Amino acid sequence: MVVSPASALCPPSWAGIVVLGDAAIVTAPTESAALVLRRALASVPVDSLTRPETVRAVLPVSDVLGPASLAYLSSADFRPARPQGAVEHLTSGHPDFQGLLRSAAPEDVAESGMEEITSPAFVVRAGADVVAAAGYRAWPAETAHVCVLTHPRWRGRRLARQTSSAAVAHALAAGLLPQWRARPPASRRVAHSLGFRELGSQLSVRLKEDPFDGARG
Incomplete structure (x- = not known):
């Protein structure tokens, strides 16, 4: 989990999730967003982190982009x-x-x-x-x-x-x-x-504002 407001993995103010093999990285726009993401995603298997239905079940998501496949050659x-x-x-x-x-x-x-x-x-x-x-x-x-x-x-x-x-x-x-x-x-x-061989996937999520406020509190 990395706090990166300028992350290129997702649109500005969104969170980006990339899975490659059995590893994953999540970028958050703020410290409070990272706290929400870390708590919610800790129990999610790596191979499910870019499944919109799984992420929506554990996070207050207002919008998603993806998933997109990542392939290499x-x-x-x-x-x-x-x-x-x-x-x-x-x-x-x-x-x-x-x-x-x-x-x-x-x-x-x-x-x-x-x-x-x-x-x-x-x-x-x-x-x-x-x-x-x-x-x-x-x-x-x-x-x-x-x-x-x-x-x-x-x-x-x-x-x-x-x-x-x-x-x-x-x-x-x-x-x-x-x-x-x-x-x-x-x-x-x-x-x-x-x-090309597909080795990973990418998902961007926009979280609702209310959990951020609660995290700050």
């Missing part, structure tokens, strides 16, 4: 996508890449994480327009958090696999460990097709 397990067309490398500030971000729904862009990539953007075009892109954000411990976005009109054409395969190859060549975070089944299928 070694170079030995990597199954690159078969080439289906040209994949270009663009800078994250390139106007054509930014055009994709502007044309997609804001919630899709936020879910993808593409606005935060630190790698090049690996893109596929339809004519002059970028219709799919992938990249990764460098995280601590030499981890590459893979991000993927396909325009809604171009989904179902294996473009996510094509662009993410290029991003993963770039991360592995840089000596990084690719990480794939996904909630939608379609995204999880793309990760599995590339060789």
